[in-house]
Amino acid sequence: MDEVRLIEVKEDIRADNEKKADGLRSQLKAEKTLLMNLMSSPGAGKTTLLMKSIGMIKDEIKVGVMEADIDSKVDAEKMVAQGIPAIQLRTGGFCHLDANMVEQGLGAMDVKGLDLIIIENVGNLVCPAEFDTGAVLNAMLLSVPEGDDKPLKYPLMFSICDVLIVTKTDYLSLSDFDMEAVKERAKKLNSNIKIFEISAKSGDGLEAWTDWLKNEVLTFVK
Secondary structure: OOOOOOOOHHHHHHHHHHHHHHHHHHHHHHHOOEEEEEEOOOOOOHHHHHHHHHHHHOOOOOEEEEEEEOOOOHHHHHHHHOOOOEEEEEOOOOOOOOHHHHHHHHHOOOHHHOOEEEEEOOOOOOHHHHOOOOOOEEEEEEEHHHOOOHHHHOHHHHHHOOEEEEEOHHHHHHOOOOHHHHHHHHHHHOOOOEEEEOOOOOOOOHHHHHHHHHHHHHHHHO
């Protein structure tokens, strides 16, 4: 009997995705559009943070949003209701976006008119960290109610992100969340990670975060 050949399909898929992601980065660089990938657990507050943040920078930065969920159009509808250009990607069971999915989304957007496109990835701390979307910046939210042990449980997510936003800080007085422990654990995994402490509800920390984001975009599009 002939020996059965074993093909590492997963490796091939990743290689194709990396190539596609690099192509998207080159394309968007030429368009002077910065693509940011925002990730978190479900319910961490991505949509609320985005609406508040975009509201603070929209007079200087033209922003579009690419929402991703397994089902529904809820988040995209919230964005559009606030006057924010948005499309919804329905993954149909996939727990992440990859570069091919993002390319399809970009095809439905007026990229030339945007300085910044933000991907609100599927709520998950595992799968989205494993796939390059073509983004220039990777950011993640960690909400205080989730606990301070997430860098220990999901190290890859913290390792690949440029920015960590610790959100829902208005819950700090109601929990035993250790902010310094989170910072230490995150820095151990990624010494260059930028960390912001934010409450979208009270507005604390939003200005520092949006000022940083605005500067990143304006520097990129020059």
